Amino acid sequence: xxxxxxxxxxxxxxxxxxxxxxxxxxxxxxxxxxxxxxxxxxxxxxxxxxxxxxxxxxxxxxxxxxxxxxxxxxxxxxxxxxxxxxxxxxxxxxxxxxxxxxxxxxxxxxxxx
Amino acid sequence: xxxxxxxxxxxxxxxxxxxxxxxxxxxxxxxxxxxxxxxxxxxxxxxxxxxxxxxxxxxxxxxxxxxxxxxxxxxxxxxxxxxxxxxxxxxxxxxxxxxxxxxxxxxxxx
Numbered sequence: 001x002x003x004x005x006x007x008x009x010x011x012x013x014x015x016x017x018x019x020x021x022x023x024x025x026x027x028x029x030x031x032x033x034x035x036x037x038x039x040x041x042x043x044x045x046x047x048x049x050x051x052x053x054x055x056x057x058x059x060x061x062x063x064x065x066x067x068x069x070x071x072x073x074x075x076x077x078x079x080x081x082x083x084x085x086x087x088x089x090x091x092x093x094x095x096x097x098x099x100x101x102x103x104x105x106x107x108x109x110x111x112x113x
Numbered sequence: 114x115x116x117x118x119x120x121x122x123x124x125x126x127x128x129x130x131x132x133x134x135x136x137x138x139x140x141x142x143x144x145x146x147x148x149x150x151x152x153x154x155x156x157x158x159x160x161x162x163x164x165x166x167x168x169x170x171x172x173x174x175x176x177x178x179x180x181x182x183x184x185x186x187x188x189x190x191x192x193x194x195x196x197x198x199x200x201x202x203x204x205x206x207x208x209x210x211x212x213x214x215x216x217x218x219x220x221x222x223x
Contacts, residue, residue, distance in 0.1 A: 004156075033210055043157065043201065045210030056209035091156050099145065099207050104156040 002026045004105035006092050012111045016081050021108045023075045023092030032075045033093040033102060034067065036060070043091065049075065050098070082112045116140050119202055119214030127222050132189040136202035136214045139183065143204040143212070146178050148187045151199045151216065160200075161187065192221045 005024045013019050025032050034046040048055040049067055066078045075094075079086055089109050093102040119136045126132055134148075145164045149157035161176035163169045163185075169176045177186040189196055199216040206212075 035210065042215040043203075043211075043213040045212065048210055058210070089154070099205070101147070101159055101162050102211060103159065104149075106156045107154070109154070 004092055004094055004103050006090075006105040006108050008108060009106065010109045010111070012113065013082055015084055015112055019079050019082055019110065021077045021079075021090050021092075021110070023077075023105055024073050025075055025092065025094030026103060027073070029094035029096050029103075031055070031095050031098055032067075032069070034077045035091045035093065035104075036088040037091065037107075038085075038088045046077075055098075079110075082110075084112050086110060087112045116212050117202065117204060117214040120217055121215050123218040123220055125220040125222060126192060128192060128194060130192050130221075132187075132192050132196070132219060132221075134187040134189075134200050134202075134217050134219070136185050137183055138185075138204055140204075140206070140212075141183070142206045144207050145205040146176070146185050147203040147205070147211070148174075148176055149201040149203055149213075151201055153199075157201055157203075194221045194223050197221045 007022045032049045035043050037043045045058050047057040047061045064080050068076050089107040091107045092105040095102045117138045148161040150160050151157045163176050163178050166178050166180045173190045175188040197220050199218050201216045202214040203211040
């Protein structure tokens with residue numbers, strides 16, 4: 001069964017450093033998403049991406065964040081200058097159509113020291 | 114008022130019991146309703162997806178939506194220890210990302 005994959009599973013970085021989180025969505029999906037979940041809190045929407053551009057973004061997704069689909073398979077989230085409060089699980093999701101089920105990856109745990 | 118309210122629990126029940134999990138919401142624009150299961154430090158896994166008021170059944174799971182009351186439920190019959198997880202309700206306006214509840218931590222005691 002096809003699934004969303006994410007790398008790395010755990011990323012440790014120093015405050016102020018740039019990080020890139022990688023996702024491979026399900027191959028025939030067209031819509032891609034990033035969410036984050038701070039420990040003990042709810043899953044929060046960051047951004048949606050379709051047709052090589054951002055469709056929607058939340059208030060959390062400020063200028064420190066960017067997304068890219070550099071090739072036909074990868075979808076990345078870049079945080080330019082990490083802050084302590086960026087420590088969280090980051091989940092990638094994808095679906096075929098905007099109203100279809102979103103399938104989530106296993107997440108990348110980001111720890112900012 | 115938060116958009117989606119969900120009791121975080123923990124909810125502890127004996128094996129074989131019927132489990133009832135609930136969420137309330139305030140935004141009438143939500144049209145699509147989902148239940149995800151999340152094991153510790155894993156990604157959410159879809160259990161049920163509904164878009165209208167009423168009941169939807171899949172095996173031991175029944176999802177119920179009452180749009181007039183802005184209330185959704187998930188029932189688990191014949192609960193098993195492997196059902197122990199955090200259950201997240203999620204909602205979609207059809208325009209952007211999902212809005213999640215905080216999740217209910219469920220423990221099924223053998």
